[in-house]
Amino acid sequence: xxxxxxxxxxxxxxxxxxxxxxxxxxxxxxxxxxxxxxxxxxxxxxxxxxxxxxxxxxxxxxxxxxxxxxxxxxxxxxxxxxxxxxxxxxxxxxxxxxxxxxxxxxxxxxxxxxxxxxxxxxxxxxxxxxxxxxxxxxxxxxxxxxxxxxxxxxxxxxxxxxxxxxxxxxxxxxxxxxxxxxxxxxxxxxxxxxxxxxxxxxxxxxxxxxxxxxxxxxxxxxxxxxxxxxxxxxxxxxxxxxxxxxxxxxxxxxxxxxxxxxxxxxxxxxxxxxxxxxxxxxxxxxxxxxxxxxxxxxxxxxxxxxxxxxxxxxxxxxxxxxxxxx
Ligand code: ADP
Ligand code: MG
Numbered sequence: 001x002x003x004x005x006x007x008x009x010x011x012x013x014x015x016x017x018x019x020x021x022x023x024x025x026x027x028x029x030x031x032x033x034x035x036x037x038x039x040x041x042x043x044x045x046x047x048x049x050x051x052x053x054x055x056x057x058x059x060x061x062x063x064x065x066x067x068x069x070x071x072x073x074x075x076x077x078x079x080x081x082x083x084x085x086x087x088x089x090x091x092x093x094x095x096x097x098x099x100x101x102x103x104x105x106x107x108x109x110x111x112x113x114x115x116x117x118x119x120x121x122x123x124x125x126x127x128x129x130x131x132x133x134x135x136x137x138x139x140x141x142x143x144x145x146x147x148x149x150x151x152x153x154x155x156x157x158x159x160x161x162x163x164x165x166x167x168x169x170x171x172x173x174x175x176x177x178x179x180x181x182x183x184x185x186x187x188x189x190x191x192x193x194x195x196x197x198x199x200x201x202x203x204x205x206x207x208x209x210x211x212x213x214x215x216x217x218x219x220x221x222x223x224x225x226x227x228x229x230x231x232x233x234x235x236x237x238x239x240x241x242x243x244x245x246x247x248x249x250x251x252x253x254x255x256x257x258x259x260x261x262x263x264x265x266x267x268x269x270x271x272x273x274x275x276x277x278x279x280x281x282x283x284x285x286x287x288x289x290x291x292x293x294x295x296x297x298x299x300x301x302x303x304x305x306x307x308x309x310x311x312x313x314x315x316x317x318x319x320x321x322x323x324x325x326x
Pocket of ligand 1: 022026027030051053054055056064065089090091092093135
């Protein structure tokens with residue numbers, strides 16, 4: 001079991017940013033409206049995440065560390081929905097198996113909170129503590145017992161970049177949640193959680209940039225897309241400027257990137273990317289999220305139709321907008 005966790009850990013947690021992503025998504029799932037992440041040495045020395053979500057009951061706390069322990073599958077009807085969202089109950093187990101982990105948590109209905117400390121996946125301490133609001137998780141010395149994985153980790157600068165990218169995208173996926181990222185005691189990202197996507201874009205990319213984006217929305221029988229795209233004058237040399245959310249979770253999909261760029265057509269210089277935040281709503285039946293265990297890559301059953309919808313709606317939205325002088 002422990003060895004299996006360590007092996008699957010390499011799949012789920014290939015770098016500190018992947019651990020950050022899993023922990024944030026757990027906080028979101030618990031209903032948190034405020035999430036604060038602090039890192040030291042790009043997460044290798046410390047990842048601390050504090051949320052104001054529902055917390056974990058004392059009895060459930062040691063169970064949460066077990067592989068395939070998930071509180072999120074209750075019925076077999078859930079199973080289908082959950083599979084497509086990527087819930088598998090192995091993130092905490094994987095992270096715990098390759099770090100020193102402390103969880104402090106309280107639920108509203110319990111009289112006290114609880115604390116769990118584990119090292120390399122082995123629980124070393126489980127005790128009651130004073131109540132807090134939500135959950136605090138600290139991950140120390142990530143990869144301490146997997147030196148091979150540690151070798152794959154790039155410079156701290158690159159790893160910090162990936163962590164910031166995760167927080168940015170989670171903020172865009174959840175504008176109703178306030179995110180704070182602190183690295184080496186310095187504030188890096190701060191969103192207010194107002195619920196307004198344009199405001200969140202402004203908080204991440206700057207107000208000047210947020211003024212150069214326009215609304216987009218379109219739908220057909222299977223898909224509904226909605227979000228913001230930048231005017232062709234606002235571009236960057238990085239494809240990370242494009243954020244795709246699928247039923248509320250962000251994904252990576254090169255085909256969608258290509259469809260977006262196709263929609264801009266000759267308005268876009270080669271090698272440049274527009275600022276795009278696109279929400280795609282669809283039936284979970286026509287996607288397979290679990291192509292890669294870190295859940296970022298997906299395959300669509302009706303992919304051509306979706307790409308067509310994206311390219312066409314961008315082309316149309318841009319040509320309508322550019323007729324009106326701004
Ligand atoms: P999954 O999210 O796939 O269910 P995880 O391994 O990520 O599996 O988490 C295991 C369980 O621990 C979750 O199902 C949830 O019950 C609990 N949990 C983890 N993090 C939190 C959190 N921040 N707040 C409340 N519950 C949490
Ligand atoms: Mg999870």
